[in-house]
Amino acid sequence: MKTYRLALIGFGNVGQGLAQILRDRGPELGERYGATFQIVAVCDFLQGSLYNPVGLDPAVLLAAVENDGHLRNIEAPQQGWDAEETISGSKADIIVEMSYTNLETGEPATSHVRWALQAGKHVATTNKGPIALHYAELADMARQNKVEIEAEGTVMSGTPAIHLGRDQLAGAGIKRIQGILNGTTNYILTQMEGGASYADALREAQVQGYAEADPTGDVEGIDAAGKVVILANLLMGESLTMADVKRTGITGITLEDVGAARAAGERWKLIGTIERKNGQIQASVQPVRLPLSHPLASVSGATNAITYATDLLGDVTLVGPGAGRIETGYAVVSDLLAIHRAKKQ
Amino acid sequence: MKTYRLALIGFGNVGQGLAQILRDRGPELGERYGATFQIVAVCDFLQGSLYNPVGLDPAVLLAAVENDGHLRNIEAPQQGWDAEETISGSKADIIVEMSYTNLETGEPATSHVRWALQAGKHVATTNKGPIALHYAELADMARQNKVEIEAEGTVMSGTPAIHLGRDQLAGAGIKRIQGILNGTTNYILTQMEGGASYADALREAQVQGYAEADPTGDVEGIDAAGKVVILANLLMGESLTMADVKRTGITGITLEDVGAARAAGERWKLIGTIERKNGQIQASVQPVRLPLSHPLASVSGATNAITYATDLLGDVTLVGPGAGRIETGYAVVSDLLAIHRAKKQ
Numbered sequence: 001m002k003t004y005r006l007a008l009i010g011f012g013n014v015g016q017g018l019a020q021i022l023r024d025r026g027p028e029l030g031e032r033y034g035a036t037f038q039i040v041a042v043c044d045f046l047q048g049s050l051y052n053p054v055g056l057d058p059a060v061l062l063a064a065v066e067n068d069g070h071l072r073n074i075e076a077p078q079q080g081w082d083a084e085e086t087i088s089g090s091k092a093d094i095i096v097e098m099s100y101t102n103l104e105t106g107e108p109a110t111s112h113v114r115w116a117l118q119a120g121k122h123v124a125t126t127n128k129g130p131i132a133l134h135y136a137e138l139a140d141m142a143r144q145n146k147v148e149i150e151a152e153g154t155v156m157s158g159t160p161a162i163h164l165g166r167d168q169l170a171g172a173g174i175k176r177i178q179g180i181l182n183g184t185t186n187y188i189l190t191q192m193e194g195g196a197s198y199a200d201a202l203r204e205a206q207v208q209g210y211a212e213a214d215p216t217g218d219v220e221g222i223d224a225a226g227k228v229v230i231l232a233n234l235l236m237g238e239s240l241t242m243a244d245v246k247r248t249g250i251t252g253i254t255l256e257d258v259g260a261a262r263a264a265g266e267r268w269k270l271i272g273t274i275e276r277k278n279g280q281i282q283a284s285v286q287p288v289r290l291p292l293s294h295p296l297a298s299v300s301g302a303t304n305a306i307t308y309a310t311d312l313l314g315d316v317t318l319v320g321p322g323a324g325r326i327e328t329g330y331a332v333v334s335d336l337l338a339i340h341r342a343k344k345q
Numbered sequence: 346m347k348t349y350r351l352a353l354i355g356f357g358n359v360g361q362g363l364a365q366i367l368r369d370r371g372p373e374l375g376e377r378y379g380a381t382f383q384i385v386a387v388c389d390f391l392q393g394s395l396y397n398p399v400g401l402d403p404a405v406l407l408a409a410v411e412n413d414g415h416l417r418n419i420e421a422p423q424q425g426w427d428a429e430e431t432i433s434g435s436k437a438d439i440i441v442e443m444s445y446t447n448l449e450t451g452e453p454a455t456s457h458v459r460w461a462l463q464a465g466k467h468v469a470t471t472n473k474g475p476i477a478l479h480y481a482e483l484a485d486m487a488r489q490n491k492v493e494i495e496a497e498g499t500v501m502s503g504t505p506a507i508h509l510g511r512d513q514l515a516g517a518g519i520k521r522i523q524g525i526l527n528g529t530t531n532y533i534l535t536q537m538e539g540g541a542s543y544a545d546a547l548r549e550a551q552v553q554g555y556a557e558a559d560p561t562g563d564v565e566g567i568d569a570a571g572k573v574v575i576l577a578n579l580l581m582g583e584s585l586t587m588a589d590v591k592r593t594g595i596t597g598i599t600l601e602d603v604g605a606a607r608a609a610g611e612r613w614k615l616i617g618t619i620e621r622k623n624g625q626i627q628a629s630v631q632p633v634r635l636p637l638s639h640p641l642a643s644v645s646g647a648t649n650a651i652t653y654a655t656d657l658l659g660d661v662t663l664v665g666p667g668a669g670r671i672e673t674g675y676a677v678v679s680d681l682l683a684i685h686r687a688k689k690q
Binding site for chain 2: 300
C-alpha cells in the first residue's frame with residue numbers, strides 16, 4: 001500500500017466532493033487499487049488554509065464547512081498559508097488544483113500548476129484554463145521534473161473520457177473526435193425538443209442550476225471550445241489555441257429549426273469536432289443536425305458524450321455525466337489513480 | 346523502452362489481426378507507450394509452430410499464411426512444438442492465448458493459461474472459456490506467480506469495456522451492468538425492426554458472416570451469458586457460473602412483438618444484466634423492451650454497448666464494435682499495454 005499526500009488548492013464544490021469520496025470510500029479505494037490518498041493541506045481563498053503533515057481528516061473538513069462555513073476553527077500546525085506557500089511549503093506529493101480560472105489568461109490556476117510542477121509535485125487539475133491554454137508548456141515542465149499532470153475533470157467531469165482516449169484508444173489511431181461537451185446547451189436543446197422556446201429553456205436551465213446568470217460561456221460554445229482544444233492537444237498531439245476553433249453557439253436556434261429537423265428525422269446538437277483532413281487539423285463547435293440513428297442524437301438532458309473515430313476500432317462512444325460536485329470530485333480520484341499507475345513499483 | 350516477447354497460441358483470425366497491428370503500428374505504439382512487443386513464437390494446430398528467440402517478423406508470418414496457407418516453410422531454430430512445449434519452452438514474457446475453447450469445459454484454452462501462469466508468464470487471452478469458467482482459480486494462480494492475466498477481448502472485442510470498468514469505474518461503485526453483448530442477435534433484431542422476419546434476418550446474418558451455420562450459441566443467449574459471467578466476476582468480485590445466469594434467447598421474438606413494441610415507443614434488445622439487489626446478485630440474459638430514450642435502445646446492427654450504473658457517476662455507457670479480426674486483435678494490444686502499465690519501472 002502506497003500513501004500519497006494531497007494538498008487541495010480550492011475547497012469549493014469540487015474539493016468538497018473529493019473530500020466526501022475520500023471520507024466515504026477511501027478504505028475501499030485503498031483495498032482495490034493499493035493506494036491511500038491522505039489530505040495534508042487545504043488552501044481556499046474564502047474558507048481559509050490549513051496544513052498538517054500528519055493528515056487532515058476529510059470528515060472534519062466537511063463538518064467545519066457545514067457548521068462554521070469555513071475551515072479557520074480547525075486546529076492545525078500551520079494556518080493561513082496562501083496557495084504558493086501551500087504548494088511549495090507543504091510536504092505533499094500531489095497538488096490537486098481546483099481553484100478557479102478562465103479561458104483567457106488561465107490564471108490563477110496556471111500559476112498554481114507551474115509552482116507545483118517546478119517543486120517536483122504531481123498535479124491533478126479540474127480547471128480547463130491551464131490545460132486549454134498552456135498544456136504544451138506544462139506537459140514539458142512535468143516531463144523535465146519527472147512528475148505527472150492529469151486533468152480528467154476538464155472534460156465530461158468524472159466520465160473518464162480523457163483516460164479512455166489516452167490510455168485505451170490512442171493506440172487504435174484516433175482520427176476524429178466528436179462530442180456533446182456542454183451539458184447546459186444540451187439541456188436547453190432537449191427542452192426545445194419538448195416544445196419550450198429558447199428563452200424558457202434557458203430560464204429552466206438557470207433554475208435547475210445548469211446555466212449561470214450570465215450564460216454566455218455555455219450558449220456561445222466557449223466552454224465546449226475549451227474542451228475541444230484540450231482533447232486535440234491531449235489526445236491528438238496538436239497545439240491548438242482557442243482561436244483555432246471555429247465556433248457558433250446555440251442562440252440562433254429557433255423552435256422552427258427544431259421542428260424542421262424533427263420533420264426530417266433529425267435533431268440539433270451542439271457538437272464539438274476535431275478532425276484531421278488532408279493533413280490539416282480542423283476544430284469546431286457548432287450546432288449540427290444529426291440523424292436520429294447517430295449515437296450522439298439520443299444523448300439528452302445535461303448528459304455529455306464523446307465519439308472517438310479510430311482506425312482500428314471504428315467508432316467508440318462514451319456517454320456519461322458532464323458536471324456535478326461528486327462527479328467532478330471523482331474525476332480527481334481517477335487522476336490520482338492514474339498517477340499511482342504511472343508511478344507504482 | 347521495454348521489450349516484451351510474445352508467444353502466440355493460435356494464429357487464426359485474431360492472431361493474424363494482432364500480427365497485422367504489430368506490423369503496421371508497432372513503432373507508433375512503442376513511441377506512444379514506451380513498450381515494444383516482439384513475437385518470438387507462434388503455435389497453431391493447423392498452420393504449424395515456430396520459435397525463434399531473436400524474433401519472428403509479423404510481415405513474414407502474414408505473407409506465409411497468405412501465400413502458403415501455413416507457416417511451415419518459414420525457417421526457425423525450432424519448429425513443430427505443441428502448445429505446451431511452446432508455452433514452457435519459449436523465452437516469452439507474455440503468452441497470448443487465442444486458440445479455441447467452449448463454454449462447457451473451457452479447454453484447451455484453460456490448460457494453456459494454466460501452463461503459462463505456472464511458468465511465471467503473463468497471459469492475454471481472447472477466449473471466453475477460461476475466464477467465464479475458471480477465473481477465480483486463474484486469478485489466484487496469477488497472483489501467486491506475480492504475473493498478470495488480461496482478457497479484454499472476451500467482451501466487446503477491442504472496445505475497452507473491461508479496462509474501462511476495472512481501471513476507471515470500479516472505484517465509483519458499480520452496482521449494475523447492462524449490455525448488448527452479442528452483435529449477431531442485435532443485428533437480427535435490427536433487421537426485424539426494418540421489417541424482416543426472424544428467419545430472413547438470421548439468414549442475412551449468416552450471409553454477412555455474423556452468425557454461424559449453427560446459430561444456437563448466439564440466438565439462445567449462451568454467448569452473451571458467458572460475457573455476463575465474465576463481467577460479474579472480473580468487475581463486481583462475484584463467483585458466478587453459467588448456471589447462475591437466467592437465460593432466454595431471441596428465437597421467440599416475432600414481427601408482431603417488434604411491431605407492438607414500436608407502437609409503444611419501445612424496441613426489443615437482448616440485454617445481459619448483472620445487478621445487486623438486497624445483497625444478492627442477479628444475472629440474466631433476456632429480450633427486453635427498452636424505451637427509445639434508453640441509451641442502449643439506439644445501438645443498432647452488430648454494434649455492442651454496455652452501461653455501468655455507478656454510485657458516484659450514475660450511468661456511464663460505452664458503445665463500440667463487438668467483433669472483428671482487427672478489433673479483437675486490438676483487444677490483445679490493449680491487454681499488452683495493461684500488462685506494461687502494471688509492470689513498468
